[in-house]
Amino acid sequence: MPLVRLLLILLLTCLSPLAQAERLRLVSDEWAPYLYLENGQPKGVDYEVANAVFNRLGVEVQWDFMPWKRCLAMVQQGLADGVLDIFKVEAREGFLVYPDEPMSEVEFVLYQASARRHRVERLEDLAGLTIGTSPGYTYGGAFNESPLFRREPAPSHEANFGKLALGRIDLLLTDRRVGRFLRRQLGLGQSIEELPLVVSRQQQYLGLARKPGREALARAFSEELQRFRQEPAYAAIQARYDGADDFPFAVEQQERSTR
Template sequence: MRPLIPTLLLLLLVCLSPLAQAERLRIVSDDWAPYLFQDNGQPQGIDYEVTNEVFKRLGIEVQWQFLPWRRCLAMVEQGLADGVMDIFQVDSRLGYLVYPDEPMSEAEFVLYQARQRPHPVARLEDLAGLTVGTSPGYTYNAAFSDSPLFRREAAPTHEANFGKLMLGRIDLLVTDRRVGHYLVRQLGLEQSVEALPLVISRHPQYLGLARKPGREALAQAFAEELRRFKQEPAYAAISARYLGNQDFPFAVEQQDSGTR
């Protein structure tokens, strides 16, 4: 039997009821499989399903829109969207975003290489003279983004980066470990591509809510219900559908934090 909602959360839900009745939240993100993405025009993904369930329990309807990441950031900053999914906490965004204090998931950015063209990379200095595929609008950390030792080349999609890697147009690419693992399977590249142990950055990912009246209460209620849902078998079942039994142990080396 599901536990009773704590008194504090109940009061928050009462305060939120006018919001739930007055509007449908519009949340934007880019394709970020397996966290959230579109398949034949239908939203899917771990964080997509979890977010929908949490808001359903809060009595709030959600409308999703998938856009390039830079446009997602611009829309939420300009108040054209109510929230953005799987965003990192950055001080410069606190003026227009409210974050629940419970993260959706954790991103771990690593490098991928073609097995036929291996590169012995154990630290950033080993990237000297190479070209690394990146994603537009993503800043991984200052050490990586500002290094003069190697070239960064953005591609319009994560799939495009893997295509360029296979064609030898880039030497390596950087993406989240789970995103890379998922795409490698989807693209049938298990025997052709591998992740390197070096971690470029590691960060919790959050739902970011546009800063408006009542959003602090909504963020708190969302965090409380998200924590509760994470303890239920249904939460583990959602992750298993997208990740299977794949374990993602942390690599031994880590650089400073990055930004998505």
């Protein structure tokens, strides 16, 4: 038996009593199609993958959805055991442990109303405009710190699309896959357009509250996720959601700019 495999088995053997004795409470906001609620039930490509990996590890998980800033506060205050689909940010290393293997990759792009088009090829072209964003997110230093345009947060991704459709903001910034999913769900496919400029590409991870034993759980999760990615069950999850949002899922390794 290869040494790495043997060490992992020993790790999981040590982890099992802890996992069975503790039910993890994981939080996130709705970030469809990665994870979201449908008829009160969790769904989404990253939710399904994470749930499958935890099941293999024998870890029971309670999933709760809430606004993103509250998710971070819950973990920091010790009221939640982790958060799904979060970026690695240096300021969070004091209270979060990450598996080495990311859950997925996001690509932040801009959306505009078809009736109010803007020519945008670089960030400087946003001068004087109001850009819809999400509270608690960071989209990379160049976007976050630019004095050329105004960033206006909305309480939800759906609210941002509504504001854009009504002309209350000039553009909105979100992940490409999320934007395409919501544009279709909200019936805005003919009135809202996606712009080609990619503001940032970032990996998102499972973040576990920094407590005793969590480093071991993070390592076990990473190893099991790597194995799961080689199996037909993983490909089936990707195919199901790829068909839903018409955007090929990126398995390649490439921060939700702060998710």
